[in-house]
Amino acid sequence: MSAVEGTATPAPGATTPEGSPSPTRTSWTAWARYRITHTVPQGQWLPDRQPAYVASWIYVFGMATLVSLVIVIGSGVVLALGGSEWWHTSSVGHYVNSVHLWSVEIFFAVMAIHLWGKFWMAAWRGGRSLTWTTGMIALLAAVGTGFTGYLSQTNFDAQWIGAQAKDGLNSVGLGAWFNALNPATALTLHIIVLPLAVGAIVIMHVILVRRHGVVPPIDAEEPTS
Amino acid sequence: MANTQVLAEGAGNYLDFGIFHISVTNALIMGAMIAIFILAIALPFPHHEPDDDEGAR
Numbered sequence: 001m002s003a004v005e006g007t008a009t010p011a012p013g014a015t016t017p018e019g020s021p022s023p024t025r026t027s028w029t030a031w032a033r034y035r036i037t038h039t040v041p042q043g044q045w046l047p048d049r050q051p052a053y054v055a056s057w058i059y060v061f062g063m064a065t066l067v068s069l070v071i072v073i074g075s076g077v078v079l080a081l082g083g084s085e086w087w088h089t090s091s092v093g094h095y096v097n098s099v100h101l102w103s104v105e106i107f108f109a110v111m112a113i114h115l116w117g118k119f120w121m122a123a124w125r126g127g128r129s130l131t132w133t134t135g136m137i138a139l140l141a142a143v144g145t146g147f148t149g150y151l152s153q154t155n156f157d158a159q160w161i162g163a164q165a166k167d168g169l170n171s172v173g174l175g176a177w178f179n180a181l182n183p184a185t186a187l188t189l190h191i192i193v194l195p196l197a198v199g200a201i202v203i204m205h206v207i208l209v210r211r212h213g214v215v216p217p218i219d220a221e222e223p224t225s
Numbered sequence: 226m227a228n229t230q231v232l233a234e235g236a237g238n239y240l241d242f243g244i245f246h247i248s249v250t251n252a253l254i255m256g257a258m259i260a261i262f263i264l265a266i267a268l269p270f271p272h273h274e275p276d277d278d279e280g281a282r
Contacts, residue, residue: 055272057265109254113262 151186
């Protein structure tokens with residue numbers, strides 16, 4: 001836990017036990033600077049060394065999820081620029097559409113394997129409950145983004161899925177809040193609202209991972225520094 | 226309804242186990258994910274020897 005989260009606030013300009021000036025109460029700039037520099041321990045934003053137990057393939061899938069998410073967003077931006085007539089009719093559009101689809105497939109596959117690995121090593125240990133929670137929220141937000149993506153294909157597949165989703169949502173009483181047959185709502189959620197939510201939660205998740213470090217295996221000793 | 230069933234019948238092959246109904250494609254993808262998970266735990270991760278005495282690996 002960083003010093004700024006302690007119950008007692010040191011006097012402005014005082015030195016914390018870590019040896020750095022504490023945030024002053026009179027300047028939000030100093031407070032923001034302190035939070036930015038102390039949210040993650042020094043040297044842990046982009047560490048070049050990790051504990052020995054990280055040398056396992058199961059630790060690769062978090063980064064694989066991030067990489068596939070970057071490809072998902074990048075291909076989605078290209079699709080948004082080209083428009084549905086382009087991605088449905090041109091060969092390059094078909095290719096980018098396929099890149100978007102298959103990067104999503106890989107994204108969910110590696111995210112699920114990442115989840116399995118973290119579940120079986122009880123990754124919420126050692127003060128990492130918020131890391132675990134943001135990961136679960138990111139998964140739910142990503143599922144919502146995927147579902148609205150099905151509705152945004154502008155083809156008969158989207159129409160069929162929208163009709164089925166409409167019946168499902170009505171059956172559980174959610175039809176008053178979300179109309180799956182409204183393509184404008186589905187598209188806006190898919191390309192703006194939900195990607196922003198996924199991006200923000202994933203950034204929080206990564207910051208928390210760097211703040212607390214990757215979780216060690218259950219029988220491994222966690223490094224003290 | 227009959228027409229939609231005809232369309233759906235050509236959509237792929239399905240496995241039926243009582244109330245459990247899954248396409249062969251989805252079953253294969255789920256099996257591949259489980260296999261990758263097991264391999265990720267079982268296979269050794271390639272790494273080089275530390276080049277100094279401070280190496281943690």
